Amino acid sequence: MPKEKIIIIGSGPAGMACAFTLSKSARPCVIIERDDAPGGFCQTVDFYNYLFDIGGHRFISKSEEIKRLWQDVMGDDLLKVKRVSRIYYRKRYFNYPLSFGNTFYNLNPLEGFYCVISYLKSKYFNNNKENTVEEWIVSRFGKRLFQIFFKTYTEKVWGVACQNISADWAKQRIRGLSLRVAMQKAIFRMAKNTPKTLSEEFYYPKRGPGEFYRRLKDFSSGKGSQFIFGKEVVSIAHASGKITAVFWEDKSHGQRLEMPVDYLFSSMPLPLLVKSLQPAAPDYVLQAAGKLKFRSFIAVNIILDRAEIFSDQWLYIHSPEVKLARVQNYKNWSPHMVEDPNKTTLGLEYFCDEEDRIWKMNDVDLIGYAVEELERIGITSRRHLINAFVVRRTYAYPIYYLDYQENVKILRDYLSQFSNMQTMGRSGLFCYDNSDHALLTGIYAARNFLGDGYFDVWSVNTDERYLES
Ligand SMILES: Cc1cc2nc3c(=O)[nH]c(=O)nc-3n(C[C@H](O)[C@H](O)[C@H](O)COP(=O)(O)OP(=O)(O)OC[C@H]3O[C@@H](n4cnc5c(N)ncnc54)[C@H](O)[C@@H]3O)c2cc1C
Known part of the structure; x- marks a missing residue:
């Protein structure tokens, strides 16, 4: 068995999928995790025998590989759940995904009329600009429905006006939906290619998603991988285009320890990864990192x-x-x-x-x-x-500010010089993804290392995503 020290930062979906794939191929690794349990945002917290997600986590994917993995690992402990979710707005409940009949029934007739006029106006007199979330949604729903159903929630999520958020987020989150599609569906029941946010069923482990990640951990530990919990990687040393060591800190003891590295997989947030490199990255790279929030x-x-x-x-x-x-x-x-x-x-x-x-x-x-x-x-x-x-x-x-792609590119180009490191996962790639995508990036990063082909984790097939905040 090769003796190299393979280190993974983070035991969220990306880190766990990477560890699982490496462990399965007899390449045990060391996983360093700041938290005290695996799963990252997909943990399930047990509070006096009541279980809570960190934000409800549906299992939805277009990837057959990921669906198979969930089923293989969870077996009979994976439930198929019929989705029921609504929007609460001004003391009324609206179906979400929006349905034409329910929406217009709940709005008063005059408001419904204004919404249709507003939609027609945006459709026929639009300026065709779709750079921001607001422009993108208005062109599909009209200004009035945008204000009722998208503006307040989107601004709660991001904390800034919808004009300052890139349309990329809306494209991912509500791609394929429009008032026209909702009308078609309601009136003709003929929308054949049901858009992805209209997914009506999802999988969910009986005792929450955390159980899936515990099982991946048990499997990887059984194959010789080592999990170090409660330790935060604070610094990463490099020389001659190679990562040489990671330094992690034990918060409770204030201790700082070094571990030499032959190969590093990182799922820590991309800007923090860049800021933790020693010698430090050039100023223009650090400035770009500072703009990614x-x-x-x-x-x-x-x-x-x-x-x-x-x-x-x-x-x-x-x-x-x-x-x-x-x-x-x-x-x-x-x-x-x-x-x-x-x-x-x-x-x-x-x-x-x-x-x-x-x-x-x-x-x-x-x-x-x-x-x-x-x-x-x-x-x-x-x-x-x-x-x-x-x-x-x-x-x-x-946060997809309007300039986020330029800043991500600067970081990505800079990191490409390191031949023994890959970054992966949602915050590791600064990509608004669901867990299925994070799992895929972890699997692909591991396969790149194992020499099982080449996968560009930065462009894992975007068509395979379902997204909603
Ligand atoms: C509120 C909310 C709801 C969501 N709902 C869904 C959903 O319904 N379905 C779905 O599929 N996805 C959902 N997601 C997205 C999903 O949580 C992410 O796609 C997924 O968790 C990303 O996995 P990851 O491994 O990339 O990152 P994370 O889950 O963030 O894991 C990264 C891990 O790295 C650790 N780490 C970071 N820095 C360091 C460091 N320096 N040293 C050591 N450890 C470190 C962290 O502690 C963490 O455990 C939701 C996300 C949120 C926030």
Whole structure:
């Protein structure tokens, strides 16, 4: 067995798929993970026998390879779930994905009329520019529907106006959808190539996605791979176009340790990877890295003494009067997520920056704030609250500012000089991806190393993606 030291930074989907592929080929590796469990954003948190995702995580993919992997690893523990999700807006619920009949039934007739006029105006008198999220959506739905169904939620996700976000995000998230398609579907029931965001079913492990990653870890450990949890890679040394060592820090002891590297796979955020290189990258590269930003994520997870609250897996909260953006209802994902079927668990989701007041609130205040918002929009009352906890995560969403592609290219070109390193995964490639794509990039990076062909992880087939925030 080769003796080289293969290191993987991060045990999220990309890192775990990479470790699994290498371990299967008898090339054990060392996985260094900042957190104390595998799965990255796809972990499932156990809170007094109630299970919570870090934001509900559907298993959806167009890739047969990934679907097979989920099935092989999970067997009978993989459920097929019929998707139910709606938008809450101004005290009304709208089906999402939008359906023509339901949307116009819920809007008053005059508003519905204005929406159609606004759509026709955008269709026939549009300036044909589609660079920003706003331009892209308006050209497909009209300004009025954009303002009702897309503007507030999109701005909650990104924290900036829709004119400042690249249309790339909308293309990925709602590609194939338009008012015309929704009308066709409703009136003629004839839309043959159902767009990808209209996916009506998904897979979900009985006890949440974290179980899948635990099983990948057990497999890889069984083949000799070593997992080092609770350690953060803070610096990466290189010389003559090769990575030579990683330095990681044990937060609890403040210790810094060095591990020599023969080959490095990284799923840490792309700008942080570049900033951690020693000797330091040139100024123009560091400047580009500084311009690549991420949005953070908070889940206020609560247990309520009510058997039923709503029947959806999740609700999008578009109402501008609250910061709350999405509400997960985990027993509707899988009944195994709750210990007692007479209780309901909800994940109240917020998107924010680390400078925001909500990020800086202590947990008790934050729980009070979130439950008050939930009460304000009439979903439930605080008197049902039994227990709660907060999950905060940075680097949740790579922000597609209008110049993000230029900056990613600068980093990518710079990193291409290192012959023994590959970057992979969602934040590792600065790409707004789902977990299936992250898994594929991990598998492909491993295959490149193993010499099983050449796969460009930067352009893993975009057609294979389903995306939604
Ligand atoms: C709220 C939310 C909801 C989502 N919903 C879905 C969904 O329904 N379906 C779906 O398929 N996808 C969903 N996604 C996307 C999915 O979570 C990602 O595509 C996936 O987690 C990316 O995997 P990754 O391995 O690239 O990164 P991550 O999951 O971010 O894992 C990276 C890992 O690297 C570790 N790490 C980072 N830096 C260091 C360091 N310096 N040293 C050591 N360790 C480090 C991190 O701790 C982390 O464990 C969602 C994402 C979010 C934020």
